[in-house]
Amino acid sequence: MPKQTASRKSRAGSSARMRDVANRAGVSTMTVSRALNEPSKVSEAVRERVLKVVKEIGYLPNHLASSLSSNRSTTIGLILPSIDNSIFTQTVKGLSDVIRQSGFQLMIAECGYDPNEEEELITAFLGHRVSGLVLHSTEHTPQAIAKIRKSGVPVVENGNIPAEPLDMVVSYSNRNAAYAMTSHLARLGYKNIAYASLYSVHNDRSRDRLDGYMQALEEFGLEPDQRLTIETNRGLNAGAEAVARIVQNAPEVDALFCAGDVLAVGALFECQKRGWAVPERIALASFDDVDLLRHVSPSVTTIRLPRHEIGERTAQMLLSRIIDGAEHLRGSIVDLKYEVIQREST
Amino acid sequence: MPKQTASRKSRAGSSARMRDVANRAGVSTMTVSRALNEPSKVSEAVRERVLKVVKEIGYLPNHLASSLSSNRSTTIGLILPSIDNSIFTQTVKGLSDVIRQSGFQLMIAECGYDPNEEEELITAFLGHRVSGLVLHSTEHTPQAIAKIRKSGVPVVENGNIPAEPLDMVVSYSNRNAAYAMTSHLARLGYKNIAYASLYSVHNDRSRDRLDGYMQALEEFGLEPDQRLTIETNRGLNAGAEAVARIVQNAPEVDALFCAGDVLAVGALFECQKRGWAVPERIALASFDDVDLLRHVSPSVTTIRLPRHEIGERTAQMLLSRIIDGAEHLRGSIVDLKYEVIQREST
DNA sequence: GAATGAAATGATACCGGTAACAACTGGAGT
DNA sequence: ACTCCAGTTGTTACCGGTATCATTTCATTC
Numbered sequence: 001m002p003k004q005t006a007s008r009k010s011r012a013g014s015s016a017r018m019r020d021v022a023n024r025a026g027v028s029t030m031t032v033s034r035a036l037n038e039p040s041k042v043s044e045a046v047r048e049r050v051l052k053v054v055k056e057i058g059y060l061p062n063h064l065a066s067s068l069s070s071n072r073s074t075t076i077g078l079i080l081p082s083i084d085n086s087i088f089t090q091t092v093k094g095l096s097d098v099i100r101q102s103g104f105q106l107m108i109a110e111c112g113y114d115p116n117e118e119e120e121l122i123t124a125f126l127g128h129r130v131s132g133l134v135l136h137s138t139e140h141t142p143q144a145i146a147k148i149r150k151s152g153v154p155v156v157e158n159g160n161i162p163a164e165p166l167d168m169v170v171s172y173s174n175r176n177a178a179y180a181m182t183s184h185l186a187r188l189g190y191k192n193i194a195y196a197s198l199y200s201v202h203n204d205r206s207r208d209r210l211d212g213y214m215q216a217l218e219e220f221g222l223e224p225d226q227r228l229t230i231e232t233n234r235g236l237n238a239g240a241e242a243v244a245r246i247v248q249n250a251p252e253v254d255a256l257f258c259a260g261d262v263l264a265v266g267a268l269f270e271c272q273k274r275g276w277a278v279p280e281r282i283a284l285a286s287f288d289d290v291d292l293l294r295h296v297s298p299s300v301t302t303i304r305l306p307r308h309e310i311g312e313r314t315a316q317m318l319l320s321r322i323i324d325g326a327e328h329l330r331g332s333i334v335d336l337k338y339e340v341i342q343r344e345s346t
Numbered sequence: 347m348p349k350q351t352a353s354r355k356s357r358a359g360s361s362a363r364m365r366d367v368a369n370r371a372g373v374s375t376m377t378v379s380r381a382l383n384e385p386s387k388v389s390e391a392v393r394e395r396v397l398k399v400v401k402e403i404g405y406l407p408n409h410l411a412s413s414l415s416s417n418r419s420t421t422i423g424l425i426l427p428s429i430d431n432s433i434f435t436q437t438v439k440g441l442s443d444v445i446r447q448s449g450f451q452l453m454i455a456e457c458g459y460d461p462n463e464e465e466e467l468i469t470a471f472l473g474h475r476v477s478g479l480v481l482h483s484t485e486h487t488p489q490a491i492a493k494i495r496k497s498g499v500p501v502v503e504n505g506n507i508p509a510e511p512l513d514m515v516v517s518y519s520n521r522n523a524a525y526a527m528t529s530h531l532a533r534l535g536y537k538n539i540a541y542a543s544l545y546s547v548h549n550d551r552s553r554d555r556l557d558g559y560m561q562a563l564e565e566f567g568l569e570p571d572q573r574l575t576i577e578t579n580r581g582l583n584a585g586a587e588a589v590a591r592i593v594q595n596a597p598e599v600d601a602l603f604c605a606g607d608v609l610a611v612g613a614l615f616e617c618q619k620r621g622w623a624v625p626e627r628i629a630l631a632s633f634d635d636v637d638l639l640r641h642v643s644p645s646v647t648t649i650r651l652p653r654h655e656i657g658e659r660t661a662q663m664l665l666s667r668i669i670d671g672a673e674h675l676r677g678s679i680v681d682l683k684y685e686v687i688q689r690e691s692t
Numbered sequence: 693g694a695a696t697g698a699a700a701t702g703a704t705a706c707c708g709g710t711a712a713c714a715a716c717t718g719g720a721g722t
Numbered sequence: 723a724c725t726c727c728a729g730t731t732g733t734t735a736c737c738g739g740t741a742t743c744a745t746t747t748c749a750t751t752c
Binding site: 015060065068075089090096100106107109110125146147150235236240266273292295296 | 406452469475638
């Protein structure tokens with residue numbers, strides 16, 4: 001007869017419970033729980049005994065049970081418009097580093113630039129009882145807003161500084177950054193500054209950038225020109241087509257500000273193919289300092305955005321709210337600095 | 347006196363429980379549970395009444411409780427070497443699309459190319475009782491392997507076809523792909539084919555690619571040459587330095603196969619800067635077909651890998667195992683096809 | 693009209709932990 | 723010797739659902 005003391009079969013896939021550890025260490029489950037989570041509240045002898053057993057039987061605490069019981073979870077939800085975009089990776093890294101250091105886990109999902117998808121994901125995350133949410137988008141459905149409000153979960157918005165924030169914001173101002181770059185171009189003496197961006201439907205970041213561009217034009221006494229502003233799709237191709245179209249429709253153009261790194265690269269390649277000298281024939285400026293822009297020839301003037309810092313600060317603020325209950329942070333807005341990087345393309 | 351029937355205060359942040367729905371609909375919680383999860387097992391009248399209440403009070407099922415109680419979770423863990431790498435985004439998208447369609451959630455974490463980090467993350471994920479794991483790396487610590495085995499969670503490895511798989515594998519063969527490209531170059535008539543890759547420590551993908559390169563050389567009667575193979579860091583700079591070093595040390599080189607898209611782009615830019623004609627002075631080939639390689643001039647010959655398909659197939663297999671208990675899939679290996687794309691750079 | 697059984701619903705225990713409080717211990721203070 | 727208190731440990735209820743089995747209802751069959 002086997003000396004099986006266990007009260008439950010050791011079927012594959014079942015892991016030991018806290019009770020198993022407790023039995024084997026001759027203590028109660030509470031003591032095991034304390035030994036693992038508040039070691040100072042347990043005598044050294046017992047703590048060692050418990051930890052030894054934990055190792056022996058390979059006990060893995062069940063986060064689900066612990067979260068449910070303590071009404072406190074250790075996951076944070078992140079919703080991105082698209083995972084397939086290099087500009088988010090820095091932010092994700094900043095977030096993920098800080099979050100993991102505190103023993104939290106990141107759940108990432110993508111909503112494909114669609115507020116309805118976003119709402120669905122927010123619902124799913126709230127169902128998973130995430131203890132915090134990070135949203136890149138700053139435009140949400142009314143239902144999504146209601147659900148978040150109702151849940152009481154702290155939120156950070158990341159992609160822009162919205163007029164009516166949900167809660168906390170960590171971002172730079174798209175408007176100001178675009179204004180800065182346009183001014184920079186104007187100061188360099190360019191007179192016919194074109195502007196290419198992604199479609200601004202459901203995208204206040206795009207709209208704000210356009211606003212900044214327009215304001216700079218006005219302040220420098222430059223005439224806005226329909227033919228010089230263009231909205232387009234994502235992708236290298238889109239950038240290529242944009243520059244081609246603008247040069248054809250408005251040959252007097254002397255600079256193109258692409259509000260997106262991929263567009264700028266696409267535009268540059270197109271210029272190279274067509275033999276248009278950059279910046280002599282047409283100057284190029286970009287938004288967002290990806291590695292590539294520094295390495296192409298000519299290197300491209302752009303705006304360095306604090307992507308990584310956004311992630312870090314976001315995580316810090318969220319964790320302060322979650323762990324320390326730092327209610328004074330509710331609604332706070334962190335407006336981070338950007339920087340115009342002048343390079344060969346202008 | 348308020349007509350408060352509820353047995354619990356409605357403090358901020360608390361969401362309604364199933365019991366609240368049940369009370370208000372005049373049924374038991376089991377009936378609510380059925381109305382939501384197995385609608386066919388509930389009469390239409392009751393179902394409608396329950397769903398109405400659910401909407402009214404904005405009830406959100408608690409996934410933690412449900413997972414705990416049913417011993418079945420709806421999250422899948424994904425561990426990537428780095429989020430900051432465009433080659434993963436396609437796979438993530440493929441995964442995420444299929445997984446979300448089944449109501450599952452993806453938890454993503456990055457391990458920074460370090461098996462110990464990976465082990466830590468695997469532990470964390472198992473603690474969250476993920477119902478499946480996706481690992482890009484195919485090299486794991488013995489402890490990590492033991493924990494996974496013990497947990498019984500189905501796993502898919504993604505980055506290579508390892509000699510000793512943990513469980514399921516969905517990938518292409520790095521060895522064969524590198525062999526194919528090297529052969530392609532040899533057939534085009536190149537005689538002094540150099541090879542640049544990332545460091546192969548803790549990276550069997552790198553090692554396998556080198557193997558494939560070597561085998562092709564041998565089969566085409568080309569002499570391997572120490573000066574023609576180089577291992578380096580990640581990044582555009584690394585690619586630039588690699589091509590510079592190789593051309594300096596071995597001027598007779600006539601082709602460079604970069605086992606990584608970023609390296610290839612870096613190398614190309616360096617050639618452009620130095621005025622080395624591609625492919626006349628030196629031909630360039632890459633690994634992995636990112637958008638960029640098609641748009642640079644000259645466009646770069648490369649290998650198209652089924653990144654998106656890997657994600658989809660991975661998700662499908664994992665879900666089959668989880669939902670349908672498809673045990674026949676255990677240990678199965680899906681070897682997907684790659685494709686050599688001949689472009690201007692060779 | 694009684695037996696039969698499928699459909700609908702409920703009662704209860706339990707998933708694996710933690711909160712809150714109770715109980716026990718032994719040394720310090722007086 | 724007695725009180726008191728801090729340090730340990732245990733007991734019990736509960737977190738919010740689901741599995742399981744029991745019960746009720748009602749149409750069908752003979």
